[in-house]
Amino acid sequence: MIARIYRPAKTAMQSGLAGTRKWVLEFLPETRREVEPLMGWTSSRDMKSQIRMSFGTKDEAIAYARRNEIPFVVRNPMARKRHPKSYSDNFKFGRIDSWTH
Numbered sequence: 001m002i003a004r005i006y007r008p009a010k011t012a013m014q015s016g017l018a019g020t021r022k023w024v025l026e027f028l029p030e031t032r033r034e035v036e037p038l039m040g041w042t043s044s045r046d047m048k049s050q051i052r053m054s055f056g057t058k059d060e061a062i063a064y065a066r067r068n069e070i071p072f073v074v075r076n077p078m079a080r081k082r083h084p085k086s087y088s089d090n091f092k093f094g095r096i097d098s099w100t101h
Contacts, residue, residue: 001027001030001048001070001071002027002028002071002072002073003025003026003027003028003065003070003071003072003073004025004026004027004028004072004073004075005023005024005025005058005061005062005065005072005073005074005075006023006024006074006075006077007020007021007022007023007024007058007077008020008022008024009077010080022054022055022056023054023055023056023057023058023060023061024052024053024054024055024061025052025053025055025061025064025065025072026049026051026052026053027048027049027051029044029046029049030046030048031044031045031046032044058074062074
């Protein structure tokens with residue numbers, strides 16, 4: 001019953017940072033998922049895989065895990081690579097690529 005504490009990454013379907021500011025504590029699966037033979041659905045008997053708790057800070061999540069004696073692993077978020085661009089750079093004279101529609 002090991003818990004994972006992490007901050008979720010930005011999804012590819014959005015440009016904003018919604019849902020990435022809070023830290024999440026969730027349990028790693030103890031058993032494999034099984035394929036239900038009749039319908040083909042995947043299922044699990046591990047009820048702890050459904051638990052997902054949000055915390056404002058990493059320290060709050062760690063304190064909760066220590067207070068409840070839950071072994072945990074912390075995954076720190078990677079730094080985002082930012083490439084600042086300007087709209088006017090698309091039309092500048094010394095542009096390397098040709099501008100086409």
